[in-house]
Amino acid sequence: MKNMKLQYVFVLFILVVIAQLLVPAQMIFGQETVLNKGTAYKFKTQPVDPSDPYRGKYVTLSYDIRSFITSDTIWERKQDIYVYFENDSLGFAKLTEVSKIPLVTAKDFVKTKVDWFNKYDKSVKFNLPFDRFYMEESKAKPAEDAFRIAQRDNLPNNTYALVYVKEGEAVLKDLFINEVSIKDYVTINKNEE
């Protein structure tokens, strides 16, 4: 009888173990699918540097794509918004339209939340959902500084995020300054100093 109970407890425990393993595994699977099969886009961006108690340091990215002028004037805070975009001639992502419901179109999109609606210039504001880039803790702050310096020079389009998008799912792969990955850029700058 006692043994039966132990078996019962153990079987339940195994189910819990499987669930605990499945959640991170499923996250990995979803992200890998987007990275392998999704389309790559470059989003022009600027970083700032906060941190998260459990997941460590990251840079928050503020994208150039963050508002859209629309004739629709009824937008509520935190409402779902579908943002559609395509690649422009220079290879950067360009916003084409926004919608409250998914549209029937071949264009790629991401789903995010409305930040607020500006009544005066009739633009709806939002943040793209892939706005966090995790970095080694010693590099997050230098990365932010490096970005600011790179923004100041006269070269156009020199800071961007490489994002893979597939069926509304987006994965932020890397961050670039002047075509150099941010991790390497920070290391190079450190060595030069």
Added chain:
Amino acid sequence: MNSKLIKELPELVENDIISQDIASKIERYYQSKTNNTPNRLFTVFGVLGSILVGLGIMLILAHNWDDFSKSIKTIFAFAPLVIGQLLVGFSILNKKSKTWKEASGVFLFFTVGASIAMVSQIYNIPGDFTNYMLVWILLCAPLIYLLKSHALAILHLVYATIYACNYGYADGTKAPWLFLVLILLLIPYYVSLLQSKPKANITSVFNWLLPISLIITLGAFITKFDELIFLSYIILFGLFYNLGKLPVFNNLKLRQNGYLVLGSFGTVVLLLISSFRIVWEEVLTISSFSGNETTLVTVLFVISLGVLVYLFLKKEVNKLNMFHYIFIIMTILFFVGLKNDVSPTIITNILLLILGINAIKIGADKMHFGVLNYGLVIITGLIFCRFFDTDMSFVIRGLLFVFVGIGFFATNYIMFRKQKNKNTSIKSLDAIEIKEEDIKTLK
């Protein structure tokens, strides 16, 4: 304390109070008792160690080692989790001690959080913090029951509260309804604790943590009609007070009965706040309310009323104790307050005075200095609050303070004398009995 008793035994035998036989029986009883109780201190340190190691692993992973390849980082994400699972599996299969189960369970709890966090880092998943917490808590909830772990139950409650605050207060537009599900998941565990060991320390911990958690989170449920926050808290404290009077809690010591203490104290604080007219002026501005909040307040009220009716049926209500009914009176006052702000203000002040006197009387009847002085503090608080908004002359205010101060001295002194008299009379009774016994033995 037991060792003290054992040390006293030879002296008792020497003076022929007890026989040698009984002395050795007592000694054996206490020794067997100490052998049976698991080493609690060891468990506590085991759990603390696990918490520290678990949090340490989370911090180390949060460093974001970007020199490692993605696959190595993925292994890092899973390794602690699998180790934690193996440890817990080992302690279940080998029926290890309580210490093992508690410590390994707590370790697994943190590694689950660490692995999800690590995957989020690897793929830069922005992930809502609250969603992350919810998944984490839910994945570990079954472990509470499988391991019968107190530490995991406490972690569950604490993290659920953090979740509710982050979800409800940070945003302000959404109520954390899933928090209620998380609490419901814990209830069977709590009820079984109440049934199996109502007086244990761990049960008292929950008697405090559970109401505290609900007090912290209740405000997060009121998102649209802030005016209802006041009413909902009054009812919640009324519910706690009446719960605290249920036989299962009322037989406990005051420090073990969080419901009673928090319910009573919360009620008094809220009444003190609402003894200012400005609160009722705000209530007067309410034009309408509806939706989830109203349902929540109604449900709370019905539950509180249910508990009160149950107490009545069980004859556990001291009919003169106002604390039982305050939530009903205040709810009625709230609706009166929608039309008129003067009478509720006056009635609240009178209520506070009655509550103060009530507490003083309970304290005097039960010979409890704490309750007696609690009543005096309520009255002092009331007088103090009225100093802000009435135009009494300084002389009258001064005199009032002097009177209350003398009241403190007088009541405490009278009670002290009463208690002393009682003690001496008991002692003299004992002395008489002993003398009688002496006479008998002499005869």
